[in-house]
Amino acid sequence: MFDALADKLQGVLGGLRKSGRLDEETIGKAMREIRLALLEADVNFKVVKEFVESVRERALGQDVLKSLTPGQQVVKIVHEELAALMGQGDSRLAFGRPPTVILMVGLQGSGKTTASAKLALRLRKEGKNPALVPVDLARPAAIEQLEQLGKQIQIPVYRSELRDPVAVAREGLERARAEGIDVLIVDTAGRLHVDEALMAELVAIRDATKPMNILLVLDAMTGQEAVTVAEAFQQQVAFDGVILTKLDGDARGGAALSVKAVTGKPIKFASVGEKLDQLEVFHPERMSSRILGMGDVLSLIEKAEEAIEADDAVEMEKRMRSGEFTFDDFLQSYRMLRRMGPLKGVLGMIPGLGKQMEGLDVDEKQMARVEAIILSMTPKERRTPHLINGSRRLRIARGSGVSVQEVNKLLTARKEMQKMMKHLGKGKMPALSPQALGRAGRR
């Protein structure tokens, strides 16, 4: 999602990293590039200005010039400032005496209805007992949409015959109370921040339901306008946090950077796919790492944790960091990856791979062949791959019904992966050719 920005910053700071000395001119050049990259990423230009200024100031500071590796220092500064700009830590929802009300607000088409259903599903997974109430009486079939989504995830949707959104919300709250619901999500109609009548209606709904959480649903593809929209909603209904939607596209997502900076409200969740379970907690530090092309090992591990046993996760991380990578690890991570969802998304989180993933299509069917090849190895061969000589290769190829060439490709791929893990352990990332990666995933 932020890949393009990461690439740009990598391009600029990559050069800076190599140069041992840091002078005003080099920094100035880097800052111009960063400014341009951020603007092209739709970060609000006022935010960009301040950001670049604070990075420049710190970069020119004494501690940087004295340090042995000023280039890396600047990368570190950009990283820290970026994370600071997006907010600190992940932010939880507030819960009070049940039913806790969550009010979903935003422009038309930002994805409120889908986000409402996703949030309900997420809350139920966390042990809550949520319900949904659609108060979007404006858009044709908006209520049907929420009802159908509710049916899919088996969460009650409070439909009403009333024609006034405020009354519908109030009725929903009473029903929630009567039915022992602990979280009520109110899905409101999309509205323009400049529409006074509709904004007043939103205030009335808020006052009638007294929400503990008001969430602004914001499209990740929003341009410079994100700031204007966020400021207007902030002034009129005072939201508590943001759900960033459509983050699975290739929008660079500058809106995420801007909104926190101008409203002080955190981005709480990010919607990363069309499936109803694809709503994730938003982690600013991780996103910042990602922007800088440092990868997102934490998210990767978290995804892995969902897919595998906790013990395995610890073991896996240890192995990834130790730089050891046998065919057993290969097989385990392959199986894990397949459980974690579409491979491309997962690989995108691996440090340094963001750029290389471009234009690379991973054939999921081919992965089954890879598994077959590994399963045709003896346990000893899997542990100590250098044992695999010519005749063993032939046997493995026969056993898995592939050509020797394909076995060779896999052997090379494992070597590359091991190299990658070693660098990862040291916090560095070598340039990896798409071919090397592709070897593992496709013909």
Add this chain to the structure above:
Amino acid sequence: MTLGWAELLGDAAAPEPEESRRGLFRRLRGGLSRSRTALAERIAAIRFDPDDDETWQELEEALILGDVGVQAAGELVQRLGRRRSIDDLGTALAEEVAGLFGPPPRLDLAHKPAVILVVGVNGTGKTTTIGKLASRLTASGRSVLVGAGDTFRAAAEEQLEVWAKRAGADFVGSNKGQDPAAVAFDAIEAGIARGHDVVIIDTAGRLHTQTNLMEELIKVRRVIERRLPGAPHETLLVLDATTGQNGLQQAKIFSQAVQVTGVVLTKLDGTAKGGIVIPIAYDLGLPVKLIGVGETLDDLRPFDAADFGRALVGGDPGEDTAAD
């Protein structure tokens, strides 16, 4: 003169009420008394001095604030710089903006039935646009059929059906999860059999990065073309005016996949003025054909480059309607 529906549809000019044109500009400017666009505000604040580098930089920043993009902003500033004299910055800039767009757009409806395929990312307003377009086309005396090709989003079919009824258009429904290409095929079959003039086909919103969904869209187009050679005669990409630089990427990839013939810019009634269509029109040569300026049936209008330029940079609204 603001482009009217008759010109867009290639009909003999039925005079459009002056009032509706005048009202349009006001709408396009979006409740200006209350909220001038941020861009217009900045441009108004610039004390223009062509010899001062600072001025040019401020101007560039203002354009970037309008989502015009770094490159197109640079191009506009350069073009302004080549002018010998500039009386009024807003007016001059509006002219340059308008100059980046091609000739006035046309909708190609000279087929029976003419097929219009509507595509775009999620939440841009495809279904609503189809409802308004169908209504406008029936008002122009054409018989219209709409096909519910969005078989993914919950209740998308119901939403379109409501619009079809409002517009007085025929409707071909679908089942959830059904192959959208099959729906498109049925819609064209029905359109031919029932002798309709225009068939409009809705599709599910999809992010242009989702390869499998883009493949699905390519298939929809292929099936349409096979059933009716030469169709779809128009493939319209619906783009939200609040979209930032990602809009360029959307336009590029949708064009590559299904040969987009024009852009519909929606939600212009907010403070966002859709500056992203400038690089789309200029870099990709993709014409903007329609704009959405509000929620009622009449709020879909032909795109007029001069009006757009003035609305974007906040040129003086006093003269333009009078100039009609």
